[in-house]
Amino acid sequence: MANILHPRAGCALHGALATLEAIEGVVPIVHANAGCAIQHALANRDCGGYVGGLATPASNIVDKQVIFGGGSRLREQIKNTVKVIDGQLYVALGSCECAMVGDDLGGMAREAAEQGLPVVASNVAGFHGDVYCGHERVWRDLIDALPDVTLAAPSHAEADARPAVNLFGLFPGGNPYYKGDLEELRRIVEGIGARANVFYGPGGAAALQALPRAALNVVFSRWGEAAAARLEEKYGTPQLVFDAAPLGLEEVALFAQALVEKLDLDAAAAERFVEREEALAEYFLLGAADRYFDEAVGKSAALVGDSETVLRIGGFLARAFGVDIRAAVLTDRAADAEEMPLPALPWPTRATADAGEIDAILRESGVELIFASSLEAPVARDLGAVFLPVSHPVLDRAITIDTYVGARGALRLTRDFLTAARQIARVGEARLLAAIRV
Amino acid sequence: MSDNVNRISFHARPAGGGKPVAAGGAASAPPGTHIAIYGKGGIGKSTTTSNISAALAEAGYKVIQIGCDPKSDSTNTLRGNHYLPTILDSVRGGNKVHLADISATGFKGILCIESGGPVPGVGCAGRGINAAVTLLRELRLFEEFKPDYVLYDVLGDVVCGGFAVPIRDGITDRAYVVTSSDFMAIYAANNLFKAINKYAPTGGAKLGGVIGNGLSAVYSNAIIDDFADRTGTCVAGYVPRSLVVSQSELYGKTVIEANPKSEHADIYRALARHIADNDDLVIPQPLGTNDLRDWARDWGDRVFNLDNLETGAPAARVAA
Numbered sequence A: 001m002a003n004i005l006h007p008r009a010g011c012a013l014h015g016a017l018a019t020l021e022a023i024e025g026v027v028p029i030v031h032a033n034a035g036c037a038i039q040h041a042l043a044n045r046d047c048g049g050y051v052g053g054l055a056t057p058a059s060n061i062v063d064k065q066v067i068f069g070g071g072s073r074l075r076e077q078i079k080n081t082v083k084v085i086d087g088q089l090y091v092a093l094g095s096c097e098c099a100m101v102g103d104d105l106g107g108m109a110r111e112a113a114e115q116g117l118p119v120v121a122s123n124v125a126g127f128h129g130d131v132y133c134g135h136e137r138v139w140r141d142l143i144d145a146l147p148d149v150t151l152a153a154p155s156h157a158e159a160d161a162r163p164a165v166n167l168f169g170l171f172p173g174g175n176p177y178y179k180g181d182l183e184e185l186r187r188i189v190e191g192i193g194a195r196a197n198v199f200y201g202p203g204g205a206a207a208l209q210a211l212p213r214a215a216l217n218v219v220f221s222r223w224g225e226a227a228a229a230r231l232e233e234k235y236g237t238p239q240l241v242f243d244a245a246p247l248g249l250e251e252v253a254l255f256a257q258a259l260v261e262k263l264d265l266d267a268a269a270a271e272r273f274v275e276r277e278e279a280l281a282e283y284f285l286l287g288a289a290d291r292y293f294d295e296a297v298g299k300s301a302a303l304v305g306d307s308e309t310v311l312r313i314g315g316f317l318a319r320a321f322g323v324d325i326r327a328a329v330l331t332d333r334a335a336d337a338e339e340m341p342l343p344a345l346p347w348p349t350r351a352t353a354d355a356g357e358i359d360a361i362l363r364e365s366g367v368e369l370i371f372a373s374s375l376e377a378p379v380a381r382d383l384g385a386v387f388l389p390v391s392h393p394v395l396d397r398a399i400t401i402d403t404y405v406g407a408r409g410a411l412r413l414t415r416d417f418l419t420a421a422r423q424i425a426r427v428g429e430a431r432l433l434a435a436i437r438v
Numbered sequence B: 001m002s003d004n005v006n007r008i009s010f011h012a013r014p015a016g017g018g019k020p021v022a023a024g025g026a027a028s029a030p031p032g033t034h035i036a037i038y039g040k041g042g043i044g045k046s047t048t049t050s051n052i053s054a055a056l057a058e059a060g061y062k063v064i065q066i067g068c069d070p071k072s073d074s075t076n077t078l079r080g081n082h083y084l085p086t087i088l089d090s091v092r093g094g095n096k097v098h099l100a101d102i103s104a105t106g107f108k109g110i111l112c113i114e115s116g117g118p119v120p121g122v123g124c125a126g127r128g129i130n131a132a133v134t135l136l137r138e139l140r141l142f143e144e145f146k147p148d149y150v151l152y153d154v155l156g157d158v159v160c161g162g163f164a165v166p167i168r169d170g171i172t173d174r175a176y177v178v179t180s181s182d183f184m185a186i187y188a189a190n191n192l193f194k195a196i197n198k199y200a201p202t203g204g205a206k207l208g209g210v211i212g213n214g215l216s217a218v219y220s221n222a223i224i225d226d227f228a229d230r231t232g233t234c235v236a237g238y239v240p241r242s243l244v245v246s247q248s249e250l251y252g253k254t255v256i257e258a259n260p261k262s263e264h265a266d267i268y269r270a271l272a273r274h275i276a277d278n279d280d281l282v283i284p285q286p287l288g289t290n291d292l293r294d295w296a297r298d299w300g301d302r303v304f305n306l307d308n309l310e311t312g313a314p315a316a317r318v319a320a
């Protein structure tokens, strides 16, 4: 019931849309009823990159196309989109309606490709599953189609001797900080002597085209595993699979070491990079220690978000600040927990996306800090807990290059955590003062 | 999990990393020659397909036959009429579908699979066939079994987009159509030609040929020859109507198995050989609705004359 009232995310089509919007130079073309694309735009106010959001090309089919087939409508839409939107790659996304009536999406894309247009198709009918399912599917179709498609105006990668690394598993529709997170990962990968091939970032389309030539696929969550497996199958690219992106210097060091070994990089240089990062972090954290001991010892927290976010942020809070994590809610694993076991976490863990259940879990937990999405902000307020937006959707905060990954992400999370602790302490002080005055 | 994958956990103790969902979809062409058999309802698709499968298996090939028909009776004669749960039965059950639950090994090792479908009158059978075929790819059936030939026995008329799935999306690369010399059977064949004609230019299947079946009249072969000629296709074989076929079916067997020495068994063997060797695929030129009608009327006249010749009985000529 509660899930019906407050769905966290959309369907497979929306997952594919969120993915493609994040790749600069890629233009989604939605072949669906009027309404499918707008739902996604309305639910994700910060969505839309190069193209997308409220400006998403769509065929807006009606009864006529359902009865007689919508192939020619899509053909027309592809033709017109290519004319008015400058893209390097166009992806026709199929919907429930077009799957039900059997529109030949692939055929339409091939037809366009034969005319020299960079068009691929992906069947992401909403009924196939949730946003994560759509994310996996569209990646699979991109990987399968790309070798045969030449992007319009490909930017030629400069000669670069450093081995390239594809980064998978941070899903733009699930992690609101993906842009900043990926920038930080790029900084680290480059710091230790490799090159990051970042799709969700500037020059994303060119990164797509370079995908098969990478020396390594790094996976940060379950949602990147299928893509990496497909790439290994097709190109033999080895994989490095983490359960989350690294956060904090310890994890950055582990990450660096794994990359050095897998890619045979200069270990000493990588070590020097990590040491510099450590020194820098220390410099910034020096003054924070007193504050921590005064106000932030023994805090309790609950986390709600996709499993990668919960693992990453929860792990850091517990390790760095001894935060007592009393509830971890994995919102991306409710549908497939049977298919793939949940990670065994040292905290009370539940996999659900149901707003009512999440509400109950949070009320039960009695925590001081709630790291979650804006959907949980009201219950946090209700409980008098401090709310920190870390997972999708984040509506209370505009996001630019903010990150909770790597070395810089650790500094930022430290700042947020200590600020929250300060808030809690203030409330405590005020209560105390009020009590004394009486 | 391959040696090429290193797993590193920052957190806790990951419970023995399960496998990510196998990626399906239209990757590189799966192993084997994939052949779709179409034709009007009741014309003999399943009978013919099963006998071709049996003949191919007898010749030592690895064969899969997939019934793409909610009736799920395609492979009956290959496995003695035993019950076989369909793919969609298993999907409906809601559990994870395993290949072993939805396949049976029939005559000479032929792997038999039935897509099944919704209850008649509800749901969407076209979507069902589509989902079933996709599921087989996701289960990596073809990579595991490594067949030489995969035959898809697709139900009757191509009534909607869903039923055209086997001839587009790169699932099969060739289709055969079974027809008798009856007008409605030819009409259905012509409709299939329209679908092939539509999808072949964008990577859909092409036509391998026409299979004449249940032929009994003296002029039957000539009608089929002429239709093939007009549509720019060729005839892969002619199977006369015969009691051997009916009798074998009653025993729950193909002719190849039940009456291996019969003349019909050899007819099916020859047909199978032709299909195995034929790489001459064409995009048929279907007749327009009026052309088809004119063509039929023309044959009506000829058959009338022929009948008169044979029986000598004066028959009332149908008004032109």
Ligand SMILES: Nc1ncnc2c1ncn2[C@@H]1O[C@H](COP(=O)(O)OP(=O)(O)OP(=O)(O)O)[C@@H](O)[C@H]1O
Pocket (backbone or CB within 6 Å): B039, B040, B041, B042, B043, B044, B045, B046, B047, B048, B069, B071, B155, B156, B213, B214, B215, B239, B240, B241, B242, B243, B245, B246, B249
């Ligand atoms: N050459 C033949 N001689 C005699 N009987 C035949 C011949 N071919 C088919 N039949 C009989 O015709 C009937 C229908 O055949 P079959 O089930 O193969 O048709 P179908 O095209 O698969 O039908 P459907 O469209 O219902 O799936 C069967 O009883 C079969 O034994």
Ligand SMILES: [Mg+2]
Pocket (backbone or CB within 6 Å): B045, B046, B047, B069, B073, B074, B153
């Ligand atoms: Mg049949």
